[in-house]
Amino acid sequence: MPQNKMPYIDIVVDRCKGCELCVSVCPKKCIELDSNAVNVKGVNPAKYVGGCIACGSCVLVCPDVCIELYKEEKAKKIA
Amino acid sequence: MQTTKSHPKSLFPVSTHYCGGCGHGIVHKLIAETLDELGVQDSTIAVAPVGCAVLLYNYIDVDCLEAAHGRAPATATGLKRSRPDCIVFTYQGDGDLAAIGTAEIIHAANRGENFTTIFVNNAIYGMTGGQMAPTTLVDQKTETTPYGRKVQNEGYPIRVCEMLNTLEAPYYIERVSINTPAKIRKAKKAILKAFTYQKEGRGFTFVEVVSTCPTNWGLTPPDAMKWSADNMEPVFPLGLFRDKGAEKEQTESGEKN
Amino acid sequence: MKQLMTGNEAMAEAAIQAGCRFYFGYPITPQNEFIAYMARRMPEVGGTFIQSESEIAAINMVMGAAATGQRAMTSSSSPGMSLKQEGISYLAGDQLPAVVLNVVRGGPGLGNIGPAQCDYFQATKGGGHGDYHCIVLAPSTVQEGTELVQDAFDLADKYRNPVILLSDGRLGQMMEPVEFKPRKPANLPPKDYILEGKKGRNRRIICSLFLSEPVLEEWNKKIQEKLARIAETEVRYEAKMVEDADVILVAYGTCARNSKEAMRDLRARGRKVGVFRPITLWPFPYDALGQAVRKARAALAVEMSAGQMVEDVYLAVKGARPVFFYGRMGGLVPSASEIVQQVEKIFSEKM
DSSP: OOSSSOOEEEEOGGGOOOOOHHHHHOTTOOEEEOTTOOOTTSSOOEEEOSOOOOOOHHHHHOTTOOEEEEEOOOOOOOO | OEESOOOOTTBOSSOOSSOTTOHHHHHHHHHHHHHHHHTOGGGEEEEEOSSGGGGGGGTBOSEEEEOOTTOHHHHHHHHHHHOTTSEEEEEEEHHIIIIITHHHHHHHHHTTOSOEEEEEEOSSBTTTTSBOOTTOOTTOOBTTBTTOOOHHHHOOOOOHHHHHTTSSSOOEEEEEEOSSHHHHHHHHHHHHHHHHHHHTTOOOEEEEEEOOOHHHHTOOHHHHHHHIIIIIHHHSOOEEEEEHHHHHHHHHHHHHO | OOEEEEHHHHHHHHHHHTTOOEEEEOOOTTOHHHHHHHHHHHHHTTOEEEEOSSHHHHHHHHHHHHHTTOOEEEEEOHHHHHHHHHHHHHHHHHTOOEEEEEEEBSOSTTOOSSBOOTTHHHHHTTSSSSSOOOEEEOOSSHHHHHHHHHHHHHHHHHHTOEEEEEEEHHHHHOEEEEOOOOOOOOOOOOOTTOOSOOTTSOOOEEOOOOOSHHHHHHHHHHHHHHHHHHHHHOOOEEEESOTTOSEEEEOOHHHHHHHHHHHHHHHHTTOOEEEEEESEEESOOHHHHHHHHHHSSEEEEEESSSSSHHHHHHHHHTTSSOEEEEEOOTTOOOOHHHHHHHHHHIIIIIO
16 A cells, blocks of 8 residues: 555455456556456456546446445545 | 545445446446445345346345346336335336337336336447347347348337436436446436435436446457447437426526525 | 124124234125225224235235234235235235135136136146245134134234135125124234334345345245144144045035035935035145044045046045045036035946
8 A cells, every 4th residue: 555645546356357448548547457357256357556636437347346445535625 | 545435335345247348337336336325235126137237136135026028117017116115216127128128218208107117328339249229229240130230120229218208207318328437427426316215205317327238248358348438428418308406496597586 | 693794894893803903905796895894894903904906015005014013914816816915925925914815706817706616726736936834724614713813914924925715606795694793802923024114223124135045045945844734733634434434525614614515415315425525725634534434435526617626636545545536617506406416427327
């Protein structure tokens, strides 16, 4: 996980079916299928490769609810 | 650092049997989020269809009754009339709702039964291996229209929202899609509105979701999303058909002015 | 206090008195008085009445109400009963209680509106798909009809099984004195399967789909064990003058009435005749009927059909005695004098 406060996604690998919807909707090409890994379903699961801008498209589109998006909450204006 | 959205409470955190990239997973998620947001998981009874979503009860964590093919609106009528305090919804595909179940959906809508129907339209019969659906497009090839759907033999695709919109009673009818993230957001709004209206006891609410069937369309999931947008939406235009709640508000604010 | 009521209306009132508060039905002759009575009466008791779009929709509405623990019923006549068979199979597979009234008319197909008993196979051998049975009750008077309706709801709840009441166009339309006697509430198991929103517990499913074959077999075994228990404990019949009879008339419903009249006629002229009247058509009183016929010399099954219940009579008798059949079809009823003639034929030609 990135240690700075940039947004990132976490993927539940074992539920991923490799459908690539997340790959296709990410505007920054942050997600790829991991050709070096095979999950319990026997597919190459999705893998986060960096650059997330927290648009949330992948979270919306994943039919298997595999993706969690982590982002810093916007600071509230005090004055 | 916090997560924007955790796994919906009303959705079991399990793998589904749906094909990779199938629209059902997205729609289930939106319904589960809706039930969470309205706080009605504990008072909801779902009616599962015959079709790919027959095992809906393994994914959405609510009391659930399995209905016979097409009869979910009749079954839901019995449920809701008995338990008007419960949230009742049917979840039906294009065969279940628009083929064998045309009478049941029309008459439940016509009686203004206070339940919600989520109609998942992917222009094909998924579970049985890709036969023609009432919503299959003209010239679309399926297992039972191997030369493409021909108007002369098979007629035209049926537009259910438009049909139900001819009835007096239905309270809310909208057609949405899930083939882009932006449309998924709009679909969520529509589903939330439908269930909210039900919770407020307003009447029959109906959301048609233009979806995909990558497996039987022979397309990759991303291509299927595009096919849905490019080919299905011209035939099944997205949009609001009826919202008596909004009409009411307009009238009231008009009267105030 | 006795009042004159038609069979249809009396049985509708009996359902109300049994606590039925959900009725869904579709008009079809000769049971329209039932649905009209329900339309008037249900609102009076705060119940729900829906004239559904079809008989199919009605049975599925019953399923919805039953799944939430309500006493729900529907009524129809033969062609409409054919439409309901899928729904009844689902109710049986779901193990849900429900009461379905069939006021049988002439068939097959559109037939006519005369009384008949040609739906016996459909009711007792399972008109729907799969291994199941409905409990089938057959009244032969309007008074008995009112009692069996209330028994039907109790049996449905006791066993979580659909129950069919087999009436016919004559019984439904005829007027007889009826008295609604107060009943002690039956001792019934709690409804721990109903759907009502999960309310913090694990969610419940009511379904008949079990994709795993061994699991479905186990489910079927449970249902079969239940049916075996029903067959052991719920058999009902009436046996009149069978102990010394030479010929036993076997008939139910309207045919039993005319058979009893024929029996009285024949006894008056010295013929030893008895009447065995099954009241539960399923479970059929095989043992009691077999015993009775073995003590006699022959049986004559009388039906308003081409011969359906007679097959169960063969099974009961197991070839020990000759079993004869007399029937009328097309909405016609075997009269007492026709039955007398048939019995005389048996005495003179066959014995």
